[in-house]
Amino acid sequence: MPAEEVPHWHEDLSGAEQSARHDAWLREREILRISIPVVADALEKALEWGAYYSRGMAYILAGRSRNDTNHVVICRGQEIIWDPAIDDSGVVGPCSDGYFWFEFLVRPLEGASGMSEWSAEDLQMLRDLAGQGLSAAQIAARLPGQRSRNAVIGKLKRGKGTFGALLGQPKNHAIGRATPKTEKPVKRKYHPVRPVMAVTPASPVELLFTSPDCTHFSKPIEVVPNLPATLPITFLQAVMTDRCLHYAGAPYDPDGPDMPVCGAERAAEPLHTRYCRRHLIAKRQVAA
Known part of the structure; x- marks a missing residue:
């Protein structure tokens, strides 16, 4: 197309109006304009980018001219092939927004989806x-x-x-109704009950009872004096008060800060032990 047949609206329209008129004029001729901003520190770098992506096709380059105004030229490869300015001011840097703007004029492929307007x-x-x-x-x-x-x-x-609008829920054609939604179960807070086992105080007969000799161990079992029985306390209380931490609950009960423990006074020896004298000696016998 000869250059004189291309309309020029620069002098009497704003930037947005120019762009709308350009697109309408191109659309009448089934041409699509693609604009791409490119950041480059020099004109040579920008032209390298244009030559690589244009693949030999002519393209429009917008940038800052020698007159320090935004200007447009036609390029092919890495060369400016046409400058509409009468003084050949050309393009020497990016536009005032900091970008080199590349525009490619292309024709949409026949039958391409989304390219035609809705009638x-x-x-x-x-x-x-x-x-x-x-x-x-x-x-x-x-x-x-x-x-x-x-x-x-x-x-x-x-x-x-x-x-119109999409229903948002697909139809189940196998049964002819909407696919049912799966409801999430309501989360409920669960507070397990931690039973505290009461220990019956020892009778005077039990206090006088001594363990018989055992032949299952290599060394004799040390007789543990029967101390007064104590009521179990919680594990947290025993830790805070330096009491015996021997577990006093059922074998499969849940553990935690509220589980029952012995609660008797800790033994003096060895230093920093966590058990009373009775449970400490019992653990030594099992270990032996």
């Missing part, structure tokens, strides 16, 4: 199909123009209900 018939068909409760993939398959599932979802979301 009034397409929108009405979209509204009817969405009202039938179909999924986005089913709607896309029935619409003309080979539209994609994402194109259908995007159009419905941007329409905000104007063209």
